[in-house]
Amino acid sequence: MTDALTAALDAIPDPLTGRGLVAAGRATAPRLTDATASLVLDITGLVDPKALEQAVTTALSAVPGVATVRIALTQEKRERRIIAVGSGKGGVGKSTVAANLAIALARMGQRVGLVDADIYGPSQPRLLGMEAAKPTAKDKVLDPIPTPFGVLMLSIGQLVAPGKALAWRGPMISGALGQLLDADWGTTDLLVVDLPPGTGDIQIGMIQKYKPAGAVIVSTPQDLALIDAARAIDLFAQTNVPILGLVENMAGYACPHCGEISDPFGTGGAENAAAELALPFLGRIPLDIAIRTASDAGQPPAATDSPQGRSFTAIAEKVAAALNLRPA
Numbered sequence: 616m617t618d619a620l621t622a623a624l625d626a627i628p629d630p631l632t633g634r635g636l637v638a639a640g641r642a643t644a645p646r647l648t649d650a651t652a653s654l655v656l657d658i659t660g661l662v663d664p665k666a667l668e669q670a671v672t673t674a675l676s677a678v679p680g681v682a683t684v685r686i687a688l689t690q691e692k693r694e695r696r697i698i699a700v701g702s703g704k705g706g707v708g709k710s711t712v713a714a715n716l717a718i719a720l721a722r723m724g725q726r727v728g729l730v731d732a733d734i735y736g737p738s739q740p741r742l743l744g745m746e747a748a749k750p751t752a753k754d755k756v757l758d759p760i761p762t763p764f765g766v767l768m769l770s771i772g773q774l775v776a777p778g779k780a781l782a783w784r785g786p787m788i789s790g791a792l793g794q795l796l797d798a799d800w801g802t803t804d805l806l807v808v809d810l811p812p813g814t815g816d817i818q819i820g821m822i823q824k825y826k827p828a829g830a831v832i833v834s835t836p837q838d839l840a841l842i843d844a845a846r847a848i849d850l851f852a853q854t855n856v857p858i859l860g861l862v863e864n865m866a867g868y869a870c871p872h873c874g875e876i877s878d879p880f881g882t883g884g885a886e887n888a889a890a891e892l893a894l895p896f897l898g899r900i901p902l903d904i905a906i907r908t909a910s911d912a913g914q915p916p917a918a919t920d921s922p923q924g925r926s927f928t929a930i931a932e933k934v935a936a937a938l939n940l941r942p943a
Contacts, residue, residue, distance in 0.1 A: 620645040620652055620681070623674045630661055636671070645675065650682035659691040662802055695728075696828035696938065697796075697806045699821065699856070703843025705736070705812040708864040709833040711910055712900065712927075713809035714742040715917035716831065719924075719931030720805060721765040722917070725940060728759055728803040729768040730795045732821070733811040737772030744913020749773055750798075757798035764918050767803060769795045792817055796825055805940075812843075814850045822854045828938060829859035831897065836863055836884035844885070848892065859937045860895035861885045862930060868902040895937065898930045 624642050625635025636642040636656075645654040652675045658664035668686055675684045700713040710733065717729040731739035740746040748760045750773055759767035771791055796806065808827070811817050821827070830851045834844035844861070851858055863885030868877050889896040900906070906923050909916050916923035917931070 617644060617647065619678050620647060620675060623678050624654070624671065627667075627670050627674055630663075630667060642671065647681065650680060651685055652678070652681045652683070653685040653687070655687045655689055657689050657691070659689075660802060664688070695800065695804060695806055697808055697821075697825055698859070698934065698938075699808050699810055699818075699827040699830040699851070700833065701810040701818065701830055701847045701851070702812050702833045703814075703845065703847045707812075707833050707835050708900065709812065710736075710738045710742060710809050711906065711915075712831070712833045712862055712864060712930075713807055714739055714910075715915050715924075715927035716931055716934065717766045717768075717807040718764045718915050718917040719928045720807070720935065720940075722928070723931060723935060723940075725935070726802050726804045727766050728800050728806045729762075729766050730806055730808045731768070731770030731772060732792055732795060732808050732817055734771050734791060734817060735811060737770045739768060739770045739809060740772045741913065742910050742915060743768060745770075745773070746913075753799070757794055759798050759800060759803075764915065767800065769798055771795070792820055793824070796821070814846055818847075818850060822851075822856060827851075827856050829857045829934075831859050831862060831934065833862045833864055834885045834888070835865045841884050841888050844888070845892075848894070857937075858894050859934055860897035861889045862897045863899045865902040866899035871904060895933065897933050898926065900926050900930075 621637050621644050624637050624645065627636050628634065629636055629639035629641045632639045637644055641657050643655045645652045656668060656671060661667060671686060672684045675681055700709055700716065702709040714729065717727050721727040729739060731737045743762050743764065745760060745762055745768065750757050750760050750769060752758065757769060759769045762768055808821065832844050832847055834841050848858055886896045903923055906916055917927040918924065
């Protein structure tokens with residue numbers, strides 16, 4: 616009888632691996648006592664555990680001799696990994712990289728959340744076309760907002776009135792960051808955190824309390840931006856946060872009329888800096904009007920298979936490889 620029950624469970628595919636539930640370790644081998652089949656079912660990482668529980672109940676109830684099915688549900692504590700996206704100075708396109716990195720990772724099968732921790736200049740609501748969306752809370756815990764791009768998001772820009780200046784000091788900033796990161800992220804495995812430029816309270820507080828799995832540093836090719844980027848790199852290095860690599864943004868401008876390539880911010884600076892610092896170089900993002908117009912319209916290029924989108928996808932693939940990510 617035990618073999619028949621096990622066979623019934625293994626006829627149900629594990630939602631994550633596709634193997635039978637017992638073979639995948641999702642369910643224990645069931646026991647039959649007084650016509651009651653009992654087992655332990657692990658629901659860790661499942662989007663719809665109730666559907667699987669019902670499938671198990673139906674399958675076992677159909678086995679001759681089974682009158683009742685008892686299922687004990689277990690779930691491991693989820694350890695989310697944080698990818699910090701930082702820069703030494705503002706205006707280098709860090710938020711654009713963070714938004715498109717999150718979307719590209721989601722398209723690769725990861726369960727991704729995007730946290731806009733740029734307290735003084737939150738731009739993710741505009742970049743993802745979610746300016747009108749407002750998060751709700753349950754028992755003082757925020758519920759992240761779903762986006763059309765398969766990414767959950769929260770931004771301080773969704774919690775304050777548009778255009779309102781945030782004259783906040785250290786404790787208030789830390790409290791806001793905690794609300795965003797400690798929200799109900801559900802089954803999310805990765806949180807991409809768009810940090811403010813520089814090396815201030817947000818960066819230090821996040822590193823101390825949440826310890827990112829890695830950091831992505833964004834810079835333009837020009838020397839001044841690279842000098843500031845080196846400071847951001849040094850902060851993460853001092854606090855033992857792995858640097859996943861450097862992104863060179865605004866690298867090369869293609870004239871929309873003649874097609875000639877010019878380099879108003881220089882070229883190769885971030886790649887050379889990465890080599891000098893023995894850090895990975897993740898790739899270049901061109902200075903492209905199509906990226907700017909799509910971002911202003913709330914349609915991130917990474918959501919498409921356009922040439923602009925593929926440049927972000929290539930960077931996301933290197934980040935996924937650095938973190939040894941597998942499709943969720």
